[in-house]
Amino acid sequence: MSKANSIDIQPRDFVNGDVLIPGSKSYTNRAIAIAALAEGQTVIEHALVSEDTEFIAKGMESFGNVHIDIDAEKERMLVNRKPAAPIAPKQPIFFGNAGTPIRFAITMASLANGVSELTGNERMQHRPCQDLIDALVQLGVKAHVIRGTGCPPIQVEGPSLRGGKAKIRGSVSSQYTSSILISAPYAERDVELEITDDLTSKPYVDMTVGIMKDFGVEVERDGYRRFKVRAGQRYRSGTYRVEPDASNMSYFLAAAAITRGRVCIPGINTSSLQGDVKFIDLLEQMGCCVEKETDYIAVSGKQMRGIDADMNRMPDIVPTLAVMAAFAEGRTHIYNIGNLRIKECDRIAAVENELRKMGIDTESTEDTLTVYGGKPTGAVIDTYDDHRIAMAFAIAGLKTPGVVINNPSCTAKSFPTFWEILNGLS
Template sequence: MREITPGMGRDNMAVTLPGSKSYSHRLLIAAALAEGESRITGLLRSEDTLLTRDALRAFGAVIEDDGEAMVVTGTGGRFQACAEPIYLANSGTSMRLLTGIAALGQGETVLTGTKRMGERPIEDLLVAMRQAGTPAQCVNPTQCPPVKVTGGHFEGGKVTLDCRISSQFLSSLLLAGPYAPKGIEVTVAGELVSRPYVEITLDIMARFGIEVTHDDFQVFRVAPNQSYKPGTYHCEPDGSNASYFWAAAAVTGKSVKVMNVTKKSRQGDVGLVDVLEKMGCTVTHEDDGTTVTGGELSAVTVDMALMPDVVPTLAVVAAHAKGTTVIENVAHLREKECDRLGCVAVELRKMGIDAVAKESSLEITGGTLTGSEVETYDDHRMAMSFSVAGLTTPGVRILDPGCVKKSFPSYWDVFDSLQ
């Protein structure tokens, strides 16, 4: 348990954050798919990204960490069979991206995780993988992991993919696509949620020399006979984790600059600053970072389908704003580390805030918060978001604060530097 001390130390602060989780997963995967040696700096070393690293080692990539860079000797896409199941805890990105990549393995690969991972759907990806020739099934009749993938049959060709639950399914097929004998053509069925994460995938593939074309994010084509090029790469800081520091400024009225996170990034979550601006904050964009200065906060109605991971952050800011904020089009948040619509609403109500989780939206009426013991549901984003409420409200106690290790092991040190 960790009790948050209200207040911030100075009026203007700057924070520097570790690497982007989404970019780190992809940089490691692309380097493991390349033939030869890549050197990657700025990578996030957190529970989830290290699970991806270890899985890639099990597939045959050699990955060494000299403290500054990870040096990856890739496999050229020829993965070895894994006798042991690959354990991926509750890292959805690892599970979904590596399931597609496992099609490149020789023989059977089983990918498994925590109890919660066993409740996070993956069948839509497996349906598409089977269309591309790869035998792939859920081990239990749950539509969720563990999954079993039989490598060595990945033909590629035309597949249809339902992307209403997760964009990670599409990223997965695209990353594996260049090594399918027929390449891959993916037609997106249903709304593509979380599209910016697909843009991150395309960015990394382009940087590693892979061409992907698409018709306005509806049909994606990856030609065969392309290969990932090894090289020297750098990972930018994490835009989702920047949200807690911008939110800290928003609710306290102070200024916080997050270094080297800017609107030029393809990380969609940086778009949170536009929402904060609409709510009454002042946002300053500079080449070396983005500053939020808090102001009189008022409610907004906003579609957050493209920015799922910063919804808990926005919810905590909305609890401090005048009026009712409506966060729309976020049904997919129910499939994350916890049911982020239900759990955010429960924890805000415990603090005396009127919060209602609907089927695909969240409504929060700002008011006076009271301190409470915050359940974090083994969800890093619950812990980090609600810590922000503790800056304005005495008695906020975060249970299991160590769960931040999933994406940001040094979170509490950086958070404490605000005080």
């Protein structure tokens, strides 16, 4: 990872080769949280070591009964949980701008003895959690938003996860549902969740249910409307291997698309529960050649055309798709993405601002972004301290001379080795 204040991206004639992608951030976060509840030692292999995963690891350790050894070089984490009960720490637990970790930890704090305070940086203190708190209160949890804003800091008193039935909105964030599901086996009674509207980012809940099963806990479900976790189930410790991160894979597949090269990603296939693996379907619609094999995915770039894309199931890919659309013929309309306005930054506004700097026409509404393809020009790109903005626009620089990325170190949140891998492309 670069420590420079900015990076000049060097264009390539085309990008070819195999790219090894680190482990999935979403799966690593879930594996750490579940392993912190599984008595004994859990080995997490091919784990992503990044700011976000380190935040959740430190958060789990703060309850006193878990110790986590992290070996970044070997991409391995050893999670050791003692049989002792978790105890609320005396100091607030700080999560930076790590949305998934703090939301998972809010429910887990209801299992600890004492009062926990969970907080983050300034941006985190504007990211909503109220729907999660409202659902937890229905399950007996003593929790509240300290400043009454619906956002962190949050105070949780435990042990107080009684269980029962709760209704929860799913349209703001799927992380609320995943948070409750992960801790639900340790409630006093069965936990039943009813989603009262259309659940956003559905694949992330599928990932949660899938990894819970891998660790020995069953979730009963009726599609995306109702979920039930029977009390008394326990996670089993053991060894868990994390698959490559489909969100981070997207940048290098996009590099192939934009430069009309070929990039192969080993170790992942279309059976992955990661919603972002469906990005390859969008590439195919745009005109690229896609290879879908059991042990790799590969993309060869062709002249791209604009498409219409409902991105509710893979919102993290929107900046990547928008940058690709700038090089495509015609119009690309990206819709059902309103929750991007409450991510690390307002990603719709950020993408629109930076594309306009590059001479690309765009339009947006509260939950849509339309990009009119053209010939992007070089620009200094502001990243809004958002890793996905930095990485998506870096790919534009592989085709367009004069692209400079400000604050490149923000990629440490999810992909610390991004610049090293990018620089190694041939």
